[in-house]
Amino acid sequence: MNTATTSIPDQKKVGMVSLGCPKALVDSERILTRLRADGYAMSPDYAGADVVLVNTCGFLDSAKEESLQAIGEAIAENGRVIVTGCMGEEADVIRAAHPSVLAITGAHQYEQVVEAVHEHAPPSQGPFVDLIPQPDVKLTPRHYSYLKISEGCNHSCAFCIIPDLRGKLASRRVDAVLREAEKLVAAGTKELLVISQDTSAYGVDIRHEERDWKVHPVRAHMTDLARELGQLDIGGGTPPWVRLHYVYPYPHVDAVIPLMAEGLLTPYLDIPFQHASPSVLRAMKRPANEAKVLERLKSWRTICPDIAIRSSFVVGFPGETEEDFQYLLNWLEEAQLDRVGAFRFEPVEGAQANALPNPVPEEVKEERYARVMDLTARISAEKLAAKVGRTLSVIIDEVGEPDEDGDIGATGRSQADAPEIDGAVYLRSVRSDLLQGDIVQVYVEDSDEHDLFGVIA
Secondary structure, three states: OOOOOOOOOOOOEEEEEEOOOHHHHHHHHHHHHHHHHOOOEEOOOOOOOOEEEEEEOOOOHHHHHHHHHHHHHHHHHOOOEEEEEHHHHHHHHHHHHOOOOOEEOOOOOHHHHHHHHHHHOOOOOHHHOOOOOOOOOOOOOOOEEEEEOEEOOOOOOOOOOHHHHHOOOEEOOHHHHHHHHHHHHHOOOOEEEEEOOOHHHOOHHHOOOEEEEOOEEEEOOHHHHHHHHOOOOOOOOOOOEEEEOOOOOOHHHHHHHHHHHOOOOOOEEEOOOEOOOHHHHHHHOOOOOHHHHHHHHHHHHHHOOOOEEEEEEEEOOOOOOHHHHHHHHHHHHHHOOOEEEEEEOOOOOOOHHHHOOOOOOHHHHHHHHHHHHHHHHHHHHHHHHOOOOOEEEEEEEEEOOOOOOOOOOEEEEEOOOOOOOOOOEEEOOOOOOOOOOOEEEEEEEEEOOOOEEEEEO
16 A cells, blocks of 8 residues: 655745844844744855845945945845845835846835745745744854844934934833843843944833833833843853943933943943034034033943943044044043044935035045044053953853864953954963853953953963
8 A cells, every 4th residue: 555645845945145233133133033933944155045135234325335236246146136124225226236136125124025035935835844933043143142122213313314214213112122131041142232223212212111021010211121131140140241232322321330330231331422523513413412421431430440432433524624523532532432433424315414515525534534543543552451460251252273282262252342343352272161152251461452362360
């Protein structure tokens, strides 16, 4: 007697190219998680993918050009490409450059992306899909995770089109954020990187509504959220590293500094100052009071001496004079920020700044960029040199292979270093059982302009 058998069809595979900021990376994770729940597998390369998703960045013209190049590469290597992300708002530009793309959707339009994949690469497993729930897709290493708490922004800065791309502020429920954080920690995350367009404004749009969490109510507010995240446990009663990004220096930011001093929150703030000159800040339509910020920085360092402040600045904004730029240099000298990134001003299609008079010549932008980077590199070198001889907590990002002498090196980060954007701590002669994600105590032996070098204490 012959018994008919039915074979399970191969899973359709999706490739992903994710460009831009960590917020876009979280969008990519959510899209891939949805697709995997629908029976798709992930392809690590173009050749094995039935369709390729390109999550684009559309913030600057240079980012748009990079996005168009990535789309072109995906088309050349695979041919079946779906575009999503911030540049998806400019579908006509994308189709003009690459008319063969299968579909285009905008930023965080998860449903539309999934529908496009279903249409152009229908899931093939039908009723034979494994019923065991799959874990969420992570595009970062297991030991750190981005935690997005809101979308959009209520500011109207002259150089920025983010509200046009991602809309007004839309905060997530605080219990949903905490539930996601708890789940990430249970899965092995030891460092939570809190991200949004404006972390300080979290909950403003929903009037800081309360939700029950565990045995008490919690407000949708940055301070309350930070305090609760500091109650999570990565083992042995130790809280995860909780790092706050994109923090506008509103007055209530002062309230998170004591949490850092208590060890509930990583002593690190990423604050997008963008400039210091009052006239440039007014032209940028930025909410700021640079003199008061310097006073607050001193106060924060009194409360939490180890706090690290990172920021980014735009040079060459329309109308920026040499006096404005010198004001910025003097401000940076006094502020003594730990980590600084600088960007030459780029016109962005649709931004108010494009209409401003007195554009700064490109050669002047380059010269000012070089000067600000020289200054901040010197400040960084001095601040890192002061850490030589200290013992710091370091999270391990990568463990190397033994060299010809059997010595093993490793790369990690201190609490003053966020992944991808800040410096590193390079370790020598580590033990063979050291693992990625371990948090160890490191004696700092040396430093340079951006990094530390040491050995496990």
